[in-house]
Amino acid sequence: MQTCKAVVAYDGTDFSGYQIQAQGRTVQGVLEETLQQIARHPVRVRAAGRTDAGVHAAGQVIAFSLDWQHPTQTLQRALNALLPADVSIRSLTRVDAGFHPRFDAVSRQYRYTILNQPERDALRHRYTTHIARPLRVALMQQAGRYLIGTHNFASFGKPPQGNNTVRCVTQAEWQVNGVEISFFITANAFLYRMVRNIVGTLIQVGCGALTPVDVRDILQAKDRSKAGAPALANGLCLMKVNY
């Protein structure tokens, strides 16, 4: 058996999320089916993170073990030939059998993109969330800075397991590219819906409904009911997992 690590991109639009479920098309389901087709035995895929329905990935990381005698490049080609158009393998390498994409990861980066113009755009609706009101990015930038560091993020989400809500955020910055405003956030790990809850709150700052200092107070409250509603899934993309 070979253990492989792969960097995977997917367009989340037509998926009910990453993780396999009883009902619905999932990224994990599609990957396991395709690997089974190639390896001719069941293959279990482990992933760095479980993205929600509608969330995209440019750099999800997975690992799996299979019977494979050929070069890894051949396996990557076979996967890209058989996987549906909305999932692709960006790279594939051999790793030690003990490698775990989730437990071995030291940090993850997400990007959330807002289309900030009066009218929505049919050609950008899959990868951006439309906000018609002009956003004050300087205030959102200022609010984002309060998130940097090791904090208890209980106000911004629940842990996927256990009850530790302390996370270490090393990047939280907005970048403006014309009418597209993107939020880049890097942390050792994320709580459930943490990025969307943070972005939903920062959008309120951009609209003037909250001040940057309010975000600091929300963080300090450690109370999920204090933060804004989560931003929509379609603007979110898992960019990179670092090891």
Added chain:
Amino acid sequence: MQTCKAVVAYDGTDFSGYQIQAQGRTVQGVLEETLQQIARHPVRVRAAGRTDAGVHAAGQVIAFSLDWQHPTQTLQRALNALLPADVSIRSLTRVDAGFHPRFDAVSRQYRYTILNQPERDALRHRYTTHIARPLRVALMQQAGRYLIGTHNFASFGKPPQGNNTVRCVTQAEWQVNGVEISFFITANAFLYRMVRNIVGTLIQVGCGALTPVDVRDILQAKDRSKAGAPALANGLCLMKVNY
């Protein structure tokens, strides 16, 4: 009755083309249904061009007449609120009742985008066509220059009606943006599938299967069987209609 001209964007992925059909979801069908909902009477939509299934538009132009007493901005907002996410109205203005988006157009511009890298990318599959083999863009550029001018384009398509296959091409150029290679072509009008047939042929030049001079010869042959197979629909986008 007010006559309005609108610039429309759509993501062609989930449409069976622009033109209304007995079966399948069409852009025209969605526009007419939504306008009828707003105007409370049937509305017929005329368009500058009929794009095929899977083809996108950033600047399709339509015209329609309806009972409307309010500002055009209100109509645009109502349309963008009611239309599905994959169709949007970029601008909307009042025009003379006699305006016809197709007959009054003096030229149209299309863009065709190729993703030219070894592996395909799930996040770009909707708007680009993947070609794994490195393309020699300089040769494709040279070949494209033979198309500029007034020529009989019978080798590259059939007329939508009548039998005049003479068209005047004023722009035919490739632009490289990293791994994305885009072909911009402007003409007074286009034959059926003309852009995709031209791009399919120029891709053969980029792969070395044809020389630039072969493209000149194919053009001069005025014979549909001489050109390459049409490039896939998903890379194509109607960018602009000029009046």
